Amino acid sequence: MPLRSDHTRWSTAAKTFHWVMALLILGNGAFAFWMDGLKPSLQKINLFALHKSVGLTVLALFLLRVLWRAIDRRPADVPAPRWQHLAAKTVHGLLYLLIAAIPLSGWAFNSAHGFPLQYFKQFNLPALVEKNPELSDTLGTVHVYLFWFLLLVLVAHVGGALKHHFIDRDDTLRRMLPFGRAKRMPPTSPGDTP
Amino acid sequence: MILTTRRLSVLALALVLPLAASAADYKVGPGSTLGFSGKFQGQQFDGTFGKFDAAISYDAANLATSKFDVTVDTSTAKTGDGDRDNALPGSDFFDTKKFATAHYVTTGFSKNAKGDIIANGNLTLHGVTKPVALKVAFSPNAGGARLSVTGTLKRLDFGVGSGEYKDTSTIADEVLVNGSLNLLPK
Numbered sequence: 001m002p003l004r005s006d007h008t009r010w011s012t013a014a015k016t017f018h019w020v021m022a023l024l025i026l027g028n029g030a031f032a033f034w035m036d037g038l039k040p041s042l043q044k045i046n047l048f049a050l051h052k053s054v055g056l057t058v059l060a061l062f063l064l065r066v067l068w069r070a071i072d073r074r075p076a077d078v079p080a081p082r083w084q085h086l087a088a089k090t091v092h093g094l095l096y097l098l099i100a101a102i103p104l105s106g107w108a109f110n111s112a113h114g115f116p117l118q119y120f121k122q123f124n125l126p127a128l129v130e131k132n133p134e135l136s137d138t139l140g141t142v143h144v145y146l147f148w149f150l151l152l153v154l155v156a157h158v159g160g161a162l163k164h165h166f167i168d169r170d171d172t173l174r175r176m177l178p179f180g181r182a183k184r185m186p187p188t189s190p191g192d193t194p
Numbered sequence: 195m196i197l198t199t200r201r202l203s204v205l206a207l208a209l210v211l212p213l214a215a216s217a218a219d220y221k222v223g224p225g226s227t228l229g230f231s232g233k234f235q236g237q238q239f240d241g242t243f244g245k246f247d248a249a250i251s252y253d254a255a256n257l258a259t260s261k262f263d264v265t266v267d268t269s270t271a272k273t274g275d276g277d278r279d280n281a282l283p284g285s286d287f288f289d290t291k292k293f294a295t296a297h298y299v300t301t302g303f304s305k306n307a308k309g310d311i312i313a314n315g316n317l318t319l320h321g322v323t324k325p326v327a328l329k330v331a332f333s334p335n336a337g338g339a340r341l342s343v344t345g346t347l348k349r350l351d352f353g354v355g356s357g358e359y360k361d362t363s364t365i366a367d368e369v370l371v372n373g374s375l376n377l378l379p380k
Contacts, residue, residue, distance in 0.1 A: 042358040042365075049235060049364075114275055116237030121363055124236045 005073045009175040014072060017065040019178060021058060025099065028054045029147050052110060053120045059103040066096070078170045084160075091156045098150040104128075105143040112136035217253030217260045220338055220377035222246075228266060228373045232349070233366035239278070244270035250341060250377055252332055254311070257303035262313055262328075262343075264373075266296040268320075286359050293321050303330070313343065319352040328371070339377040346370050 005011040010018070028051055035047040077085055110117050111127035113136040118124050129135065164172035229242040245267035252260045269290040271282045283290040300315035310329050317326040328345035348367045349355055355365060 042361055045235075046361075046364060116235035118236040121236070 005075055007073070007076045008171070009075055011072060013068055014074075015176060015178060017061065017068065018176060021061050021065070021099065024054055024058050024061070025102075025150070028058070029151075032147075049118060049121070052106065052117060055103040055106050056117075056119055056125070058099065059107075062096075062099050062103075075175055078164065078168075078172050080164075080168075087156070088160060091153055091160065094153045095150070095157060098146055098153065102143065102146045102150060105139055105146055109136060109139035109143050112139050217251040217256050219380040220250040220252065220341075221380050222248050222250075223338065223376040223378040225376040226374065228264075228371075228375075230271075230372070231370040233368070234278075235364060239273050239275065241271050241273035241282075243267065244272060246270075248375060249380075250375070252339070252341065252377075254332055257311070260300070260303055262298065262300045262315065264298040266298075267294065268296050269294065286356050287354050288320060293319075296320075298326065301325075317347065317352075319347075320354050322352045324351050326371075328373075337376075338379050341373070341375040341377055343373045343375075344370065345372075 002009075002011050003013055005014055031047075031054075032051050035044060035051060038044045038047070080088075107117065107125075108128045111129045112132045114131035116124055117127070161173040161176075164170050165174065227242055228246045229240060231238055231240045233239070243266050246265060248262065248264040250262055252262075268288040269283045271288065272279055273282070282288055285291070296317065296319040298315050298317045300313045302314050304312050304314060306312050311332070313328040313330050315326060315328070316323050324347075326345055326347050328343040331342040333340050346368055349365075349369050350360060350362070350367050359365060
């Protein structure tokens with residue numbers, strides 16, 4: 001599989017970013033709702049620390065992904081009405097925004113609460129804001145609501161992908177699947193050839 | 195009775211000896227602090243004890259008769275974090291219902307290679323007695339003296355942190371203790 005994308009398919013790098021981050025984000029979200037219900041213990045503190053470390057990993061991957069996106073090519077858009085391209089772009093933009101905003105809000109929430117932030121017990125990261133109990137409550141709520149919003153946007157994202165796959169029967173989803181191959185060549189599009 | 199020179203000198207010695215042999219006695223005045231620093235998730239936190247008392251006898255020139263005797267009310271520990279301050283007096287840590295006070299008594303003083311004065315003593319904390327050494331800085335002043343001590347101990351030596359709280363990857367074993375006492379003459 002190619003490291004870089006070409007006009008028919010996403011590169012291994014792009015696919016890896018996409019699926020690893022999807023797994024980490026959804027896994028970490030589900031994990032958070034489970035651990036939040038546990039009764040106070042040191043184990044709970046350590047589980048929260050794990051959740052924070054995974055969140056920071058997502059944030060780091062996000063930065064790398066944006067960087068990679070800037071230097072990688074991208075496959076041509078599959079032909080579709082203009083409003084659908086616009087909708088897809090909006091949904092992607094929102095997803096990128098939320099992927100950064102959720103860990104950042106969690107980081108700020110953690111800082112406002114006055115907790116240390118240690119990455120997988122290896123090193124500490126600085127606080128984003130001063131300790132502030134009221135701000136901590138607000139940021140905690142924001143952190144959770146942003147995740148709900150992400151799930152909502154994800155419905156559009158996944159819905160769109162499934163619609164392309166099962167109704168339009170085009171390559172939109174297939175070219176992003178881990179071992180997927182483009183079924184048919186999309187029409188050549190200027191500017192996307194290497 | 196005729197006082198011979200020898201008798202005089204014995205008398206003089208008898209008068210002077212008790213003074214030289216006993217260090218000055220002090221009590222704790224306002225502006226004194228006793229605290230500790232631990233590490234949680236890789237980050238240092240500082241705590242203080244609101245209530246403690248100490249009887250200090252100290253003379254840098256006569257360490258043999260110097261003595262620290264400190265009693266600390268462990269239920270008065272404050273670290274600036276509500277969750278932690280609620281947990282500290284509990285049975286997992288200080289267990290203040292069973293062990294209301296910590297007690298430190300010196301057994302002697304020595305000098306280390308750098309010339310620092312070291313107080314050697316026994317600390318009884320959480321019902322466990324272990325030796326703890328403190329570095330001493332003593333400076334007499336107009337009203338009495340300022341005594342600063344620092345030392346380290348291992349919380350698990352004293353059973354502070356039971357069960358899962360023994361996990362030193364989250365809560366460091368080593369705890370720094372420090373005191374800065376404003377001493378007034380007794």
